[in-house]
Each structure stands twice: as C-alpha cells, then as structure tokens.
Amino acid sequence: MCxxxxxxxxSTLLSIFSQEYQKQIxxxxxxxHTAEAxxxxxxxxxxxxxxxxxxxxxxDLANEVDFAPSLMARIVLERFLQEKEQAIPxxxxxxSMLRDPSQIPDxxxxxxxxxxxxxxxxxGPLVDCIKHAVGHEHEVLLREMLLEKNLSFIAEDQLRAKxxxxxxxxxxxxxxxxxxxxxHWIESKASFGDExxxxxxxxDQFWSYWNRFGPGLVIYWYGFxxxxxxxxxxxxxxxxxxxxxxxxxxxxMAQR
Numbered sequence: 001m002c003x004x005x006x007x008x009x010x011s012t013l014l015s016i017f018s019q020e021y022q023k024q025i026x027x028x029x030x031x032x033h034t035a036e037a038x039x040x041x042x043x044x045x046x047x048x049x050x051x052x053x054x055x056x057x058x059x060d061l062a063n064e065v066d067f068a069p070s071l072m073a074r075i076v077l078e079r080f081l082q083e084k085e086q087a088i089p090x091x092x093x094x095x096s097m098l099r100d101p102s103q104i105p106d107x108x109x110x111x112x113x114x115x116x117x118x119x120x121x122x123x124g125p126l127v128d129c130i131k132h133a134v135g136h137e138h139e140v141l142l143r144e145m146l147l148e149k150n151l152s153f154i155a156e157d158q159l160r161a162k163x164x165x166x167x168x169x170x171x172x173x174x175x176x177x178x179x180x181x182x183x184h185w186i187e188s189k190a191s192f193g194d195e196x197x198x199x200x201x202x203x204d205q206f207w208s209y210w211n212r213f214g215p216g217l218v219i220y221w222y223g224f225x226x227x228x229x230x231x232x233x234x235x236x237x238x239x240x241x242x243x244x245x246x247x248x249x250x251x252x253m254a255q256r
Contacts (some may be wrong), residue, residue, distance in 0.1 A: 070124030193224025
C-alpha cells in the first residue's frame with residue numbers, strides 16, 4: 001500500500017483502524033443476527049445481570065464474540081422491547097433509546113446499554129456525534145482557506161436551499177487550476193481514503209458532482225492510497241491537503 005502522506009498522524013491511523021474494523025463487522029454482521037444468535041445473546045444477558053447487575057455483561061459479551069458493543073446493545077434492546085411490548089419496536093425508537101438510555105424502561109438494561117455506547121470506538125451515537133463534529137471542523141477549515149485565497153464559492157447549504165439534492169461541500173463560482181487540472185468544486189472528507197470507501201464515494205457522490213458541475217477536487221485530510229488518484233484526466237483530483245499551487249483566472253489573465 002502506497003500512501004501520499006509520509007507522516008502518519010494518530011488521526012490517520014485511527015481512521016484506517018475504524019475503516020478496517022467496520023469491514024470486519026460487515027463481514028460477520030449476518031451471523032450475529034440469526035434468530036438463534038439473538039436468543040443466545042439475550043439469555044446470556046439475562047443470566048449475567050441476574051448474577052451481577054453491576055457487571056458490564058453486555059460489553060463483555062460483545063468483546064467475547066468480537067462484535068461492536070453498540071450493535072450488541074441494539075440487538076438485546078430490540079429483543080427486550082419485543083418481549084415487553086409484544087411487538088417489534090421501530091428503528092426510530094431503538095435509535096432514540098441508544099442515544100439516551102434513560103428512556104429505556106429498565107434501569108439495569110439502561111446502564112448496560114450506556115456502558116456499550118461509551119466504550120465503542122467505531123459505532124454508536126457517541127461516535128456518530130464525534131464523526132459529525134470532525135467533519136464539520138474540516139469543512140470550516142476549508143471554508144477559511146478558500147476565503148483566505150479570495151476564492152468565491154457557493155457552500156453546500158446554499159446549494160441545497162436552491163433544490164440540489166447531491167452537492168459537494170463547495171462549488172467555485174470561478175473555476176481554478178490545480179496541478180494543471182481545472183477545478184469547479186471541492187469536497188472535504190475527514191477520513192482516510194481507502195479503496196472500498198473511495199469506490200463507494202465515486203459511485204454515490206463524486207461522479208454525480210462531475211456530471212452536474214464538471215471536474216473537481218476531493219481532499220482526504222487523513223491521506224489516501226496513492227493508486228486511487230487515477231481519475232485526474234477524467235476530472236476528479238485527489239489531495240490530502242488544501243493545494244498551495246492554485247492558479248486563478250485572474251492570475252492567468254495577468255500573465256498574458
């Protein structure tokens with residue numbers, strides 16, 4: 001694996017670890033959701049808290065079977081609510097209870113769920129909040145860099161207000177050139193660009209941006225696999241930082 005970034009920061013390593021862990025969870029997800037597995041986990045939870053309600057029963061169980069604690073909490077919570085209400089609970093209700101375990105109508109289970117969510121490094125409401133905050137922080141950083149370069153742009157929220165559904169973070173009102181490539185838009189990704197995530201982004205986002213707005217730039221702030229930067233001629237450029245060699249229309253005309 002060849003990376004463009006030479007020095008690997010802690011944030012980069014954490015991003016890589018999170019992506020690899022999520023791939024593993026996806027590969028094993030189905031076996032944890034069979035009827036037999038769900039019932040086994042639920043009965044082990046009941047037996048565990050009966051012996052010692054203060055022990056981290058769910059967290060220990062998740063670690064033992066190598067499953068994300070927040071996802072284990074979701075399985076057991078859904079099974080508990082199904083037994084209590086004699087009906088399948090909605091995903092909205094379960095997500096709300098995972099975000100705020102005080103809503104769970106059982107103090108012991110509420111504590112068990114809380115232990116799982118705060119000790120999960122890759123899944124759950126706490127991780128989602130952190131990822132959202134980090135992503136927003138890098139979008140603000142990119143905005144400040146654009147303003148510092150005196151580049152006029154339209155932000156994603158303005159584009160959505162105009163009715164666009166899939167939009168990059170910033171569209172440049174006047175295109176620029178980066179390393180000899182024309183750029184109409186810039187997308188910020190506060191993550192490491194590995195093959196699977198990049199291919200998903202290409203399919204779900206980047207090619208859509210290219211079709212609507214022309215060629216653009218994607219910044220993977222935590223680095224990316226060098227070989228993925230293979231669509232430059234087609235109109236998608238990858239960088240791991242804000243480019244320093246931006247050529248504006250104004251500069252080009254001044255040189256003539």
